Amino acid sequence: MRSYLIHRLMGMMVVIFLVLTIAFVIVRLAPGDPAALMLGPEATAEDAAELRQQLGLERPIIVQYFTFLGNALRGDLGTSIFFKQPVTKVLLGRAEPTVFLSLFSLAIALIIAVPIGIYAAYRRGSFLDQASISTAMLAASVPSFWTGLMLQRYFATDLGWFPASGYGGPDTHFWERMRYLLLPSIVLGIVNSALILRFTRASMLDILGEDFIRTARSKGMGETRVVLRHALKNAAIPIITVIGLTFALLVSGAVVTERVFNIPGMGNLVVSAVLRRDYPIIQGTLIVVASLYVLINLLTDLAYLFIDKRVKY
Numbered sequence: 001m002r003s004y005l006i007h008r009l010m011g012m013m014v015v016i017f018l019v020l021t022i023a024f025v026i027v028r029l030a031p032g033d034p035a036a037l038m039l040g041p042e043a044t045a046e047d048a049a050e051l052r053q054q055l056g057l058e059r060p061i062i063v064q065y066f067t068f069l070g071n072a073l074r075g076d077l078g079t080s081i082f083f084k085q086p087v088t089k090v091l092l093g094r095a096e097p098t099v100f101l102s103l104f105s106l107a108i109a110l111i112i113a114v115p116i117g118i119y120a121a122y123r124r125g126s127f128l129d130q131a132s133i134s135t136a137m138l139a140a141s142v143p144s145f146w147t148g149l150m151l152q153r154y155f156a157t158d159l160g161w162f163p164a165s166g167y168g169g170p171d172t173h174f175w176e177r178m179r180y181l182l183l184p185s186i187v188l189g190i191v192n193s194a195l196i197l198r199f200t201r202a203s204m205l206d207i208l209g210e211d212f213i214r215t216a217r218s219k220g221m222g223e224t225r226v227v228l229r230h231a232l233k234n235a236a237i238p239i240i241t242v243i244g245l246t247f248a249l250l251v252s253g254a255v256v257t258e259r260v261f262n263i264p265g266m267g268n269l270v271v272s273a274v275l276r277r278d279y280p281i282i283q284g285t286l287i288v289v290a291s292l293y294v295l296i297n298l299l300t301d302l303a304y305l306f307i308d309k310r311v312k313y
Contacts, residue, residue, distance in 0.1 A: 008301070012294045017069075019290040023283040024068050077287060078280035082273070087284035091266065097167055098258070098265035101181050101188070102250035108189025109196055109246065114239070117200025121208060122227055132197060140194035148187045148260040156183060165262040184261045188254060192246050199242040203235035210234075236307045244300030248293050 059067075071078070077087035113136075120129040156164040162183040168176055207213065208231050216226050255267035262268075266285060273281035 008298055012298065015294050016287075016291055019287055020069055020072050021065075023286050024065055026283070072287065077284035080273075080278055080281050082276045082278045082281075087280050090269070090281060091284055091288055094264060094266045094269045097177075097181065097263050098251065098254060098267065100178065101185055101254055101258070101263065101265060102247060104178075104181055104185035105188035105192060105250050105254075106243070106247050108185055109193040110243070112189060113193040113196035114200055117197045118204055118227065118232060120197075121201045121204035122223075124205060124208075129201075132201070136194040136197045139190050142191075143256075144187055144191045145256045145260050147190060148184065148257055151183055151187055152260065165260075167263050180261075181263070184254075184257045184263060188250060188257055192250060196239070196242055196246060200235075200239050203238040204231055207231045207235040233307070237304055240303050240307060241300060244296050244303075248296045251289065251292055251296075 075088055077091075079085065080087055080090050083090050116132050120126075120132040123129050152164055156162045163180045165180075167180050204227075208227075213226060213231055216230055217223075221230075254265065255271060257263075258265045258267040259271060266289075269281065270285050272278075273285070
């Protein structure tokens, strides 16, 4: 176990190193002067020269690279051109909506997908089974922004059950802010439940056809116990894998939903940074999201140990 963790941590370091290198190269490969690109066409030559000096672009490229790596390893991802604040501070200020949106969305996706996937596999070939597959394919095919606009139109504007957009003001209570996230969480939960549902159904179908399931039934064991205790437990590893992947995708891919509902999260921040040419924000977000991906993959692998005692690292 210890050697496995050391191996995985070394792999994480390599991936993060490659991401840092890519983030550094992206800005330097942009055609033209990076400082002029960041400031826009209205900037003067004096402004561009000042920014080049501030970013250290006058130094040799190898010196810039190692300085960038050293700062990143210390948690210094640079200073935002637009906000005039450290990138880490800006990202931390936008992390709360995105993290809670991802968690709520994942919870809703699990509530929808896992029970339906289990029952669809148990009633293979039934009307519910076929309906669940068709619904999952429809949910995966419909763009999330369209689903968001429709739910926003009826449940927020017409019925008034949810706030239409935003995240509340600076003095808004925590639970009131969470209320702003319910409708966008439902949108993302519906969209992302499709993949989990299909994997749950497929994994359960494989296990329900095994010999030990027939043996358990022949011994008179109840169907609920057979399905939940024996089949689901042995089918859990593929399900956990796709859940971890879904959560990683939610953290990094909630851009459209955040824009539709005007949520000041990391996705909305990245879109604004691209429009403003705020490259330090884009670089910082790339590094943070890639690190989260690697961390979530590690935690998913470690979760196998608690689900199936036969797994050994």
